[in-house]
Amino acid sequence: MAKVTIDGAEVEVKDGLNIIEAAKAADIHVPHFCYHPSLTVVGQCRMCLVEVEGMPKLQAGCSTNVKDGMKIHVWNEKVDKARRGQMEFLLINHPLDCPICDKAGECPLQDYSFNYGSVESRYGEFKRTYPGMDRTAIGPHVVQNMNRCIHCTRCIRFCQEITGTSELAFFKRGASTEVGVFAGTPLDNWMSACVADVCPTGALTTREFRFESRVWNLDSTESVCNGCDVGCNMFIGHRNGQVFRYRPRENPDVNDHWLCDYGRFSYERYDTDRVVVPKVRNDDGYLGIATWNEALDAIEKALRPAEKVVAIASANMTNEEARVAKSLFEGVGARVGLTVDPIDPIRMKSRTEWLVGTQAAPNYRGVAAIVGENEIPSMDGIDVLYICDADFSQRTKDPAFIASLRKAKFLIVHSWDANHPLNEVADVLLPATIHVEKEGSYTNLQGRVQEIHAAYPPKGQAIPDVEIFARVAARVLSEERVAAGA
Ligand code: SF4
Ligand code: SF4
Ligand code: FES
Structure with missing residues (x-):
């Protein structure tokens, strides 16, 4: 020391x-x-x-x-003078276009120029510019404005040292030096958008977030990515109940400073109509809007006399949801099945090692430890099937799989996506929450239990899934059992 x-x-x-x-x-x-x-x-x-x-x-x-x-x-004065001098050099050629730059508000160059920059420039000559390089898509996610670059090489080093893909390099010499990609080799690696995070200026921004919102108009909530089982730590950037971006949240043991592109932009899946009211199928077979009480009545009526009940848990559930669900399903004597889709391996670099995500959901390990690792049983002769999350597998979009689930005489579904095909075949459809609306925790592939936090309240009459399980339990279980479960 x-x-x-x-x-x-x-x-x-x-x-x-x-x-x-x-x-x-x-x-x-x-x-x-x-x-x-x-x-x-x-x-x-x-x-x-x-x-x-x-x-x-x-x-x-x-x-x-x-x-x-x-x-x-x-x-001290000596250091301050040197920094001011350095800032003067860096700003000589900078366009100073903060008012139209997406990095403004979280830009080190902007912050330091407030602290050390001069309000007047001693530079009367024309600024160096890079004609035609002020909005160049250098990859599927990253847009470059070379005029704003200060040649720090962070982006180049990221592609050399972290992804090892080396798409970026310096081209030309001296004052004309520019950052670019080699012909025919766009910046297209699985973590490419991280270069926009490491860039200390607005030279690199993401196509998805450009001009979507000024950063100071966004609220930020700490959470964990639900794209795979690595469980990268992140901030949800949101406003008025809408997600605008995910940003990495530093955790040296999991994702260090990074997010993969798939996870980073996975919030786009929430850009869809939501299930905002409960629905119940009536005697004419019509699935109509209902109140929560009517939906719970229908569930109670189906579950109380049911002899064969199956529940399908989901690797998207939080540990807290899984615990409440387990006590509900034990109480009604349900067999609980659990599955998770595989995913093409996603490599994520912690400070010390590579982690490899292989599951398409964040919490298979946590949910399995609570409800058990049982396959989904056949639906032949099943009285009630309770699906905890319509999105528990991609197979739920397959008509043949839906038909096999629908063999159960009564189907209860939690769902947030208004266009999910399982909604249409449910007997009771319950408006559920997406992961940015939840409080709880996921257990990642290292066995690390990590908290997620709600960025904003659920939509419409949707309520957190943990609350849905509790409401159903209050209807169908004895008071002692409910108390024991709680
Ligand atoms: S990180 Fe940004 S400022 Fe630094 S060299 Fe790359 S583009 Fe230029
Ligand atoms: S590696 Fe997995 S958890 Fe991390 S950002 Fe990508 S999808 Fe999300
Ligand atoms: S020279 Fe030290 S941070 Fe750039």
């Missing part, structure tokens, strides 16, 4: 840590552009200059490691 003094504060940090990281331990921010904790250090933007007592020149905080007894100044 090394004892160092940073701006008068004494901290003890791991020997060999660089000054930027050591200063973090003292809650002091060292401005930087090219340094990224998960990429190699290149020391080329010179924004991180600090003064180290005993050293003749200012030192780069990213490439200088601490030693016991070091006295470091992150904030």
Whole structure:
């Protein structure tokens, strides 16, 4: 361990840590552009200059490691002057188009230019521009505006060191240096949109989020991706009950600073009509809008006399939902089946290792540990089938599979997607919630239990699934059983 003094504060940090990281331990921010904790250090933007007592020149905080007894100044006149000078160079050619830039509001270049930039420019010449490179789609998800680039190489290093795909490189020389892709090789890897996260300017933005919302108009909620069983930590960016983006939330043990493109844009599946009211099939076979009480009456009427009940749990359920569902299904003597779809393996890099997601849902392991790992039984002779999530498998879109489920005499379905084909064949359809509307937890492939949080309330008369199970249990189980389950 090394004892160092940073701006008068004494901290003890791991020997060999660089000054930027050591200063973090003292809650002091060292401005930087090219340094990224998960990429190699290149020391080329010179924004991180600090003064180290005993050293003749200012030192780069990213490439200088601490030693016991070091006295470091992150904030003093000398350092401040150097940073202002560096900002002046970086802004010489920058278009300063924050008002129309999607990075504005969360842009290190913008923030630092507020802190260190000058309101006046001493540069009277024409700015260098990259004609024709101000809105270039360099891959399916990433749009480049080369005029905003400060040549920090974070994006290039990401593609070399994390995905190993090396699509990006510097082309040309000197002041004309540009970041680009090789002819015929677009930026099209499975984590390509991460370059927009690592870019400290608005040079790289995602096609999906461009011009959708100013970032300061979004609320942010901590959650976990439900795209696969890796369980990447993320922020949900949302406003007025609509998701605008997912952003990675740093967790060195799971997804470090990253999200895969599939997971990052998986919120687009919620861009559909929702089931917002319960529905019950009447004696004429018509599935009509009902109140919650009418829906619960119909469920009670079907479940109470039923002798053979099957429930299909879902790997999309939270652990909390699975627990309440288990007590309900035990109470009515239901056999519970569980399945999960395989997915083409998704590799995700934690700080120390690669994790490989192989399941198309976030919580098979958690739900299986609670309700058991039983196959879905045949529906022949089944009185009631209770489907906890219409989306429990892609097979639920297959008419033959739907027909096999419909062999059950009575079908109860939780569903959020108004266009889901299972809705039409249900006897009772219950309006359920999507994962960004839920509180609870998922267990990922490492066995790590991670919390998810509701970004906004459920739509219409939908209620959290955990509440649906509790309401049904209150109708069909004895008070003692309900109390025991709770
Ligand atoms: S595009 Fe962004 S991340 Fe890449 S070199 Fe330019 S400023 Fe850095
Ligand atoms: S690896 Fe899995 S959990 Fe992570 S972002 Fe991709 S789909 Fe989501
Ligand atoms: S962050 Fe140190 S030189 Fe760029």
